[in-house]
Amino acid sequence: MSTSPASNPTRSPQTAAWLGPSLVYIGFIGIAQVLAKVALEDMAWQQLVLWLAVAYTTFSVVLLVGFGVRLKAVPAARWGALSGVLVVAIFVALSVALEQGDVSEVVPVAASYPVFTAVLAVIVLRERLTARRMFGTAVIVGGVIAITI
């Protein structure tokens, strides 16, 4: 990751800007998934949702009270609200799927979400989908399936 744009002409100068938080996200969620697995040995996923609500509420209160953050009444707020709902829906959908089926059945389907993101991003956001991105996405999805089944 330390290769500078000057020494690597194929990498965009902006790459590090999104790659850094992406890698931190991998660390956060990768560890969270292991901790959730440990927690779910002693509680149901519905009870874990209650604790997630406590955590999110605590951070929200800190932002609202401690830092004076306010929800803006702007057009984009509807997408923000939808995003919040989808965050919870993702957790519930995966929990229900894993409750009803084996990991080896659920994971290959669930791991395909970058494909759905790519399709939606091309249609809705007009992003370009290059051969490199498609190939890289396919390799990652295949790798994730191999790791988790």
Next chain:
Amino acid sequence: MLAWFLPALGFAVISGGLNVALKLAMPGIDWRQFVIWSGLAYVFTALALIIFGGWTLPLGAGVEWAILTGALSTGGAYTLFVALERGEATLVVPITAAYPVVSAVIAALFLTEVITPLRALGIAAVVMGAMIIGREKAAPS
């Protein structure tokens, strides 16, 4: 089959929808508002589980891990927002999908789970895929 297939497919579709919805929310809202909106959604879901499902907040074993899971999930929401703010969804999302690599390594270190040859191959594939995408040029602005 439908009992697990529909929610699994729902997870994949909803995850795709979340990433696009976040891009549409930018730059009108920032990561702090996203965390608050997520908190509100969790509160309403928790209330529904308590009122209609009779679920209660467990206070015994596993609570410390549940709290840490919540804290890391909130951190994940923040970093996902920032990453999508700075890069295109088709670049960022495949990279963020690589989190099972960290899970596999952590589970091997602390839960005595085994990294089988297939898992090692999967980890190598994910790293290779991330490197392929990481070398992609950004779209001209």
